[in-house]
Amino acid sequence: MKNKTINLTDLMDMKIHDVIKVQHGVQAVRVPGGWIYYSQTTVDSNLVQTFVPEPIQIDYSDRILKQYKKGIEDIVKYEIVLGLVFLSIYFLLK
Numbered sequence: 616m617k618n619k620t621i622n623l624t625d626l627m628d629m630k631i632h633d634v635i636k637v638q639h640g641v642q643a644v645r646v647p648g649g650w651i652y653y654s655q656t657t658v659d660s661n662l663v664q665t666f667v668p669e670p671i672q673i674d675y676s677d678r679i680l681k682q683y684k685k686g687i688e689d690i691v692k693y694e695i696v697l698g699l700v701f702l703s704i705y706f707l708l709k
Contacts, residue, residue, distance in 0.1 A: 626650070629645035632644065633645045641654045646666075650669075651666050651667075652664065
């Protein structure tokens with residue numbers, strides 16, 4: 616376990632299962648997807664822990680937006696085709 620107060624660089628550089636002191640009595644362990652912050656209460660010796668997910672970066676580049684727009688356009692095309700198929704079936708069975 617590292618024996619110093621945490622800073623942002625230390626937090627982001629942690630490897631899985633590394634433990635670091637955050638502040639007096641509070642430690643963090645690196646787990647897949649984020650960190651678990653924990654401390655032991657002095658009153659009843661209960662372990663208090665909280666999972667903090669790793670922040671994600673969302674790529675809003677043109678490539679992603681174009682793929683999203685194309686996906687929406689494809690869905691609309693399929694809905695139109697399905698609507699025409701169902702109308703055809705309806706009138707054939709009528």
